[in-house]
Amino acid sequence: YEVYRGTSPGGEKVKIGDSGVKTGYTDSTAGSSGTFYYTVRAQNSQGFGPQSNEVAPPVVALPPPETACTAPGLTKLTDASGDGIIAGSDLKSLQIAQPYQTTGVNWLTFTINTDPGQAVQPLGSAWFVSMKKVNGATTTYKGVRMVWNGATPTFESYTPSPNSSGTVDGRFVAAGSQKPAASGSYAPPYDKIVITVNAADLGLSDGSLINGFVSGVSQPANPTNTGANASTLYDQMPNSLAYTGGYTVDSQACRPNTPPTAAMSAVPTSGTAPLLVSFDGSASTDSDTATPADTIASYTFDFGDGTSSGAQSSPSVSHTYATGGSYTASLTVTDSRGAVSTNSAQATIAAAPPQPDLDVTNLVPSNNQAKQGDKITFTATIKNVGQGSADVSNTEFILDGTTVLGTPNTSSLAPGSETLVSVQWQTTSRTPKGNHKVVATADINKAVAESDEGNNAMEITIFLQGNKTR
Template sequence: NYIYGGQLPSDLDGTGVGANFRGAPPAGEPNFFMQFVDSTTAGKDKLLLFKFHVDWTNPTNSTFGNGKPNGNGTPIEIPVADFGLVCNGDQTVEDRNCIPQVDADPNADYSLPGMPDIGDYLDSIGDRLMYRLAYRNFGDHESLVLNHTVNAGPGDTWVGNGHAGIRWYELRSPNGMPAVYQQSTFAPDAAHRWMGSIAMDSAGDIALGYSKSSVSTHPAIDYAARLASDPPNQMTLGEGTIINGTGSQQDTGRRWGDYSSISVDPNGCTFWYTQEYYAGTGTFNWATRIGSFTLPICGDPQLSLSASSSLVRERSDFTYTIGVTTGQSPVLGATVSDVLPSAVTLLSVTSSRGSCQGTGTVVCNLGDLPAGDLETITLNVHSKAAGNLTDTATLSLSSPDPNLANNTASVVTQVYDPCVPPGAVVATDPTGDQTGTAQQDLTSVAIAEPYFAPNTNKLVFTMKVQNLSPAPQPNAYWYEHFSYGGVTWFVDMETASNPTTQTFNYGFFAPDPTTGVNTENVVGLADSGTFTPDGTITITLSNSKLDPDGPTPPPSAGSLISGIHGETRNLVGVLLVLADSTAGGSYTVSGNDFCAPNTPPTAALTAVPNSGPAPLNVTLSGSGSSDPDAGDSIASYTFYFGDGAPPATQPGPTVAHTYNNPGTYHATLTVTDSHGQESTNAASVDIQATAPPSADLAVVKAGPATGHVGQSITYTITAHNNGPSTATGVTLADTMPKNTGFGSVSSTQGTCAPRPHSQVVMCNIGTMGNTATVTVTLTLKPTTKGKFTNMASVAATSPNDPVSTNNTSSVTTTVSP
């Protein structure tokens, strides 16, 4: 017998991609509700855990209990260390206001007229769990953290002479074998701590916020914390203060708070705590304080990886998403490498920063990143073969990183072939959890759609139990349930008293019109059914048998079948007693055409132009690709450019691409038909981007080191074309120093003349072939003494000059009287 009350639902932390780097719960997992039970018998204190599973398609299949057959309303008991409740259990008005504070009068008679209700002591709210019941999925384990107020020993509460402290817990495996991983009561001194809230960051660190007061202090807002690597059962980082209250609450009205909340920022590391306090003593004029803090190490650079689905059909597209966060400090030289499974084809990759290259292994250079930054990389892939595919991504940095363990992540995706049973394994179940024989211990349920004939749609359901050797036991039932069109259907294998006789049926569940009880209705025999001694049961059912006359047409391509799960039952008298069941899953129908005999398409690729100087603009075309199957066509084209640029997947057969640098590039194309079948060949073409025309012009100027005022100084300027191309529009300019006069100029090619009203002599040389040389002779007359620097420069209108450092030359002449 249980007293139900104060149940708290679990609250999810760490969803999505980004710095919160922890995944959503596994598909089909129930939500968790918890409460505690304080027993008067030593060793019997416990936590109660309820699994809440909702079937939105058929609400009558929803459950709230221990998750086992016939377990509705029955919780899972989790033993904990003994505790006692503060304030006599906080169950009555007289008891619940018992936490002392400054200004509370322990001698006042609050029963007298006009006295405040229960005086100035504060509500401990010790009869229930405190918000939040925080859940995190770390991949290798799931955790729940929770807390409530307990009596930590003798003290000075108004009733019970107690000492309020915070009992906190971390539970693991809530959907498996839930157990306390660590627990403790935090009450390090004589002050009272209550009204707690607890959460866990993405590193597994725990923070606990609470109210704190005593006979000599106003209520304050404090917090304690621990790191994931610390010894268990301890708040090792001690206590911090968000604010010390400067007032107390009078005339409490049996309330303090209701409630407080600590939660984790989307960056995965910053705790935000909201709690009440008083800035000045008064009646219900509290203030609210929001504080934040981050624990050491959490917030170091780290990487997350997720897939758009854990169950993917072969020959379909899905997405990997990588998140990179810098945490509390900037990072330098961030690079992410992702090793894709060999059974997928990369369709495209996009990054919120930097650039990515590669196809089998994708490398994204993100560069230097600021503190608190979040970058995402999205890889779209096409699945080519069935299997459990593992994708692994790694973050590398050139700056220090205190924790390398969170720089690598992997994700496993089940890619199934619907054309070959068992097809999609939508649910698995641990062995040994049945209440019967091994023959009724379900391990998995699956669904497939093999091809039978044109326009013939059938579903093949597969159940796996430990064994059926030598033959199925008598008076037993093996069910695979599923929901479609608002109806809960089933297929099953049944044995009568003679185990050599098996029947394979199908039907549905519906409320009995007389009793209202959800009742099994057998419609008839399934199309076929078989079993094997290794425990495999296979049942085939035509789609047309599902709602043949109802408002919903039979399932076809794109239809959703939900709530797929298995059950085994025993016939005991007239009752079918549940022996085992699995979790549920969903399946999207592929349709008859998907599994029909299909020949892969053939890719063909051309490039126009396929050679020329860089930057080379090329149009790649897959218009020559073909599909040999009648009525089939090319649905998408994936171009790989061969220069490190991400591939491009599109419905059209042509794409434009620019090759910016000289080189030979091997471009390839794969195509996919309307069945999702990828070409077995990769069409290719080589593209030659040559170096663009260039002419390296150089100039050398020579002249005397000394000279005299009024005397002519002669300079020789030599322009040379180092090639390899002919230069056109060549000009040579000489900038005369101030206080010099123009004498004369001549050139072996072209014409030269001084520019009026300037100190520049300009020579229009024209065209210079590869290795050509032109010499210009210039005479100047200095008018004053000093150092005169004379500079010449050469340029061309085309082509590009790859070397600019040799385009100028100067001579310095010292002129004396």
């Protein structure tokens, strides 16, 4: 059979599956809301027949996935219905749960599901679960049961003893091995036996493996004689009484895991790019302090500029912001059991754009032997020693502190680049002999915002005597 689905009457265009030769089909892909329409087409050796009539069954939510963390827990055994003898003896399934306990005690809860039973069961009858444990060459058995020794049931753990053939199926109890269960219930409609025991009473601890289960309902032929040949089975799971399934005791598997809390500091949070910032997440915490306490296993710093540290074990890291801008850095931490922080741990980093720095790195005259009346050329080397580009500016040459020889344009300069600018001084016969000071100052008009405004000038002294300059 082919099954087709649509979202409107007559719109069954999507083939969603084949049921094979089965006459039933469960659609688990339709979604949880809306109305869905279905038709079916059959196939035999001659080909496909016409599509069937249309149906629009109600959408039924899928059951939540089973978990050992919440009773009734994980299904370990199942049995077909209709093979019980007395009311409540038709076994349907066995489930086991181990909810987390803050006390550190491993409580195991066993649920035996049956058909509806009766308030009082026959004297001596018992609903039991037997467990097999294999440790190397040694196999041992433990069990839990509800037994009727009177008008009310007793819930207990016990050690099963062999039957007449020498095998252990859980029906028979080793004398003196019984221990009261922590709790037990058998309530209307009497279709569920719930037994909670301390795992230690079953010889189990963290990491212990149960290698198989069987379950049954037994009735002694004579309640006062419960020897190996004195019990009848009303029903059993599995029917073969072969131990099947398994479970590992783990007190931490269902332990709640509260997300850790990230905390981050950054120093500095402002400055000029390239800006080196140190981040520290060592103040991050985890509130799950019960033994064994959770710890912060990894730190992931997102620097807000498209890069991150990746997951790292160290709580600190440094990062350089190469360009100017405002960046929101954040920290995410993961604890030792995999929970990830959800809180906001952020710092805003304000990185000013990289600034240029114009410096006069050299200043030379053109002629050290000039005569009075000659023309002298002064050439200055202007270099951008900063990290940012410098726009066009002017360089001033001033003689003896008062006479401006010129303010030539200085071209734009990329970081690390330099250029030459020059002016000329036309001396005359009246030019005083002796020392003369020439100062070249870059960016005289402060047109360029520099990282250091105090290194823009260079001074030289020339000596004019007669017709020579030295």
